[in-house]
Amino acid sequence: MVKSVCTGCSLLCEDIDLTLKAGGVGEANNLCRKGFGHFSALFNERTIPRVDNQDASLDQAISEAAKILRNAKNPLLYGWSSSSQEAQKVGIDLARKLGAVIDDTTSFCQDVLMDLVLKGKVPTCTLDDVRNFADIMIFWGSDPTNSHPRHLSRFSYYPRGEKRQKGYEVERDSIAVDVRKSSTAKLCKYYFKVAPGDDADFINSVISVLDGKIPRVGDKKKMIELGTVLRKAEFGVIFPGLGLVSALQDQMSLLEALLAKLNSIKPYKVIPTAEHFNARGFNQLLMSETGFINRVSFKDGVSSNPDLGIVGASRSCDAALIIGSDPLSELPFGVARRLAKMPLIAIDPRRSLTTDASRVVIPSAMYGLESGGSAIRTDGVKVSFSSPYPAEKPNDEEILKRIMEAI
Numbered sequence: 001m002v003k004s005v006c007t008g009c010s011l012l013c014e015d016i017d018l019t020l021k022a023g024g025v026g027e028a029n030n031l032c033r034k035g036f037g038h039f040s041a042l043f044n045e046r047t048i049p050r051v052d053n054q055d056a057s058l059d060q061a062i063s064e065a066a067k068i069l070r071n072a073k074n075p076l077l078y079g080w081s082s083s084s085q086e087a088q089k090v091g092i093d094l095a096r097k098l099g100a101v102i103d104d105t106t107s108f109c110q111d112v113l114m115d116l117v118l119k120g121k122v123p124t125c126t127l128d129d130v131r132n133f134a135d136i137m138i139f140w141g142s143d144p145t146n147s148h149p150r151h152l153s154r155f156s157y158y159p160r161g162e163k164r165q166k167g168y169e170v171e172r173d174s175i176a177v178d179v180r181k182s183s184t185a186k187l188c189k190y191y192f193k194v195a196p197g198d199d200a201d202f203i204n205s206v207i208s209v210l211d212g213k214i215p216r217v218g219d220k221k222k223m224i225e226l227g228t229v230l231r232k233a234e235f236g237v238i239f240p241g242l243g244l245v246s247a248l249q250d251q252m253s254l255l256e257a258l259l260a261k262l263n264s265i266k267p268y269k270v271i272p273t274a275e276h277f278n279a280r281g282f283n284q285l286l287m288s289e290t291g292f293i294n295r296v297s298f299k300d301g302v303s304s305n306p307d308l309g310i311v312g313a314s315r316s317c318d319a320a321l322i323i324g325s326d327p328l329s330e331l332p333f334g335v336a337r338r339l340a341k342m343p344l345i346a347i348d349p350r351r352s353l354t355t356d357a358s359r360v361v362i363p364s365a366m367y368g369l370e371s372g373g374s375a376i377r378t379d380g381v382k383v384s385f386s387s388p389y390p391a392e393k394p395n396d397e398e399i400l401k402r403i404m405e406a407i
Contacts (some may be wrong), residue, residue, distance in 0.1 A: 001017040002018065002312060004017075004368055011378065012034065016029070047348055049363060050358075065362060072100075076321070077320070078102075080104040083274050083367075085278065087395065088401060090396075090401055100297075106274070106282075113244075114280060123259065123268070132163055140178070143198040146183055174187065192218070199244055205260050230266075236269070271379050272378055277375055279344065280378055285392075295309045315338060320339060322348075322354055350369075372386040394395060
């Protein structure tokens with residue numbers, strides 16, 4: 001068996017032991033079902049170099065990619081959340097050299113929350129702090145049981161920590177706030193159902209209860225009970241998901257207000273539940289380079305605005321390099337259709353709808369198994385990983401450097 005870091009989600013579990021066999025994963029310790037599927041995909045539908053739907057050599061694919069980007073007047077570089085820190089740095093340099101727009105997968109989901117966290121507008125902590133000290137966990141619009149299968153078992157609910165030696169049976173309480181009773185909500189002691197889009201009203205009710213007032217929304221008795229539970233916490237953590245961020249949209253100041261009120265009583269922190277393994281890493285790196293977490297244009301200096309996100313860029317850009325993501329299957333049909341009409345370059349270890357529609361396909365090595373590097377866990381902790389099974393294919397960083405040289 002060899003040691004590996006799982007890049008199947010943003011928890012970046014470092015305790016994976018596995019062996020490979022012909023055509024799949026053999027033995028595996030500590031690998032969740034999502035991680036097992038992630039690594040098993042290494043053996044299914046791998047990409048090969050292609051240009052204009054014809055098989056090509058790697059050199060030909062890289063040369064054609066450089067030609068498309070060089071001739072584009074307003075290129076887009078999109079994806080990045082499933083690339084290493086090293087590749088992301090080269091990608092930002094490439095965008096600067098091209099005067100291109102660069103954006104990542106969070107621009108269509110949790111970027112407003114990540115912006116608050118990275119700018120220090122809401123307090124945060126590490127997952128290790130959660131395991132060791134947290135006694136109240138709130139899963140708000142998130143379902144880590146399915147999106148991050150080892151979240152509850154490794155960090156947030158079941159494990160014994162430095163201070164929480166008795167674990168969930170005695171020393172931890174869990175709360176779920178969601179539009180449905182998710183798999184995570186079924187495990188929680190308290191569940192509060194909110195109608196789609198009503199999270200803002202729910203937050204206002206919680207703030208009212210904490211102020212000693214009668215809430216206007218929800219079951220008044222349950223809301224007052226919730227206020228009592230929140231006040232009793234010694235160390236609370238909120239894990240917001242896409243459900244909460246989508247519901248609040250431009251009202252994220254309400255989340256700031258709630259955290260301010262909670263922290264006037266007891267310590268409460270926020271940790272995003274980012275999906276892709278290095279989503280936070282890209283946002284953090286781009287902020288250090290430009291002051292913005294995404295949606296950046298290098299065309300005339302450095303600028304950022306909502307129109308530079310993937311939705312607006314699909315209207316204004318004339319070529320796109322897509323790396324480690326599948327926007328044609330993940331984004332709304334109108335956005336996907338506009339992207340499909342422009343020359344696409346896909347860098348990806350696996351076949352997808354986006355690679356099938358791309359003019360150029362460049363295969364890459366899979367991080368954590370075939371390629372080493374580093375990434376930032378969803379709580380901000382840096383994790384480095386090696387390549388226990390080195391591949392013949394280059395990784396994202398090597399491919400991007402070759403494209404830059406060719407340009």
